[in-house]
Amino acid sequence: MTDTHQNLSPARLLTDMRDAAPLVHCITNYVAMNIAANTLLAAGTSPAMVHAPEESGEFAAIAGALTVNIGTLSSEWVAGMKEAATGASAAQKPWVLDPVAHFATGFRRDAVTALLALKPTIIRGNASEIIALAGGQSAGQGVDSGDPVEQAEEAAKTLAQNQKCVVAVTGSSDFVTDGSAAVRIHGGSALMPKITAMGCSLTALVGAFAATAPKAPFEATIAALACFAAAGKMAEKTASGPASFATAFLDALYNLDGAALETHAGIEVLS
Ligand SMILES: Nc1ncnc2c1ncn2[C@@H]1O[C@H](COP(=O)(O)OP(=O)(O)O)[C@@H](O)[C@H]1O
Ligand SMILES: Cc1ncsc1CCOP(=O)(O)O
Numbered sequence: 001m002t003d004t005h006q007n008l009s010p011a012r013l014l015t016d017m018r019d020a021a022p023l024v025h026c027i028t029n030y031v032a033m034n035i036a037a038n039t040l041l042a043a044g045t046s047p048a049m050v051h052a053p054e055e056s057g058e059f060a061a062i063a064g065a066l067t068v069n070i071g072t073l074s075s076e077w078v079a080g081m082k083e084a085a086t087g088a089s090a091a092q093k094p095w096v097l098d099p100v101a102h103f104a105t106g107f108r109r110d111a112v113t114a115l116l117a118l119k120p121t122i123i124r125g126n127a128s129e130i131i132a133l134a135g136g137q138s139a140g141q142g143v144d145s146g147d148p149v150e151q152a153e154e155a156a157k158t159l160a161q162n163q164k165c166v167v168a169v170t171g172s173s174d175f176v177t178d179g180s181a182a183v184r185i186h187g188g189s190a191l192m193p194k195i196t197a198m199g200c201s202l203t204a205l206v207g208a209f210a211a212t213a214p215k216a217p218f219e220a221t222i223a224a225l226a227c228f229a230a231a232g233k234m235a236e237k238t239a240s241g242p243a244s245f246a247t248a249f250l251d252a253l254y255n256l257d258g259a260a261l262e263t264h265a266g267i268e269v270l271s
């Protein structure tokens, strides 16, 4: 980060996010609902899981940001997602798309095509999801990635340019681009993909930072990913497996401060 961007540094945005504690409207899957809500609470913000089409558009307008995750879809949920994305856009609130396993079935492909047309501010996915979203051939199997992040970097840039949005690809290291600027984020733990819904929870946290800095979605995304990178690294120190890691991770997120972010999350500016 340059000096002029100091007020958008991950440490500063973390403080701002906790001070503002924005309401984050999450439409996420059945698997992720609990861990994603606990992740946002531990980080210092306020989640609400609201997916009914009768209310999701109205709710999106009063929240600071919306996150939409297609992990466990039904026709009714898709209707709720479209209402919410439309409501968020009309109220000029940022919204984040997590295209879980969108390449797996026609139903998912159609849903994600409709959601892309509603112009997400940020897309966050694993490497296989981002490669496929840009039109490439991915090796993904269901919700888990089969591709390295490096292989998705060009796809992410193309997608960001075509969609005019920020794209984050996550994995053993993360890549974030707005189509021109790009950074890699280093940290985290190999235990993170051993716990379900870590990516979904990260998407929810991206929403919290987007609500904090709605005019700076690139920096907001970096801040959220840096928090996960740092908390993952810290949690690994005491964990003996996925279960203890999950507990330690929430505690690390809760106790995270600017100094720990500096020490444990590496941000490599590429362009
Ligand atoms: N091998 C790994 N080493 C370090 N961090 C990882 C690893 N795999 C995933 N992560 C981290 O786990 C979080 C979820 O990412 P990912 O597993 O790519 O998402 P998803 O669960 O949607 O597939 C991100 O913060 C990412 O950086
Ligand atoms: C296992 C599973 N099945 C449908 S959604 C879901 C959770 C996926 O979570 P993540 O994308 O964070 O790994």
Ligand SMILES: [Mg+2]
Binding pocket: 100, 125, 126, 143, 199, 200
């Ligand atoms: Mg995922």
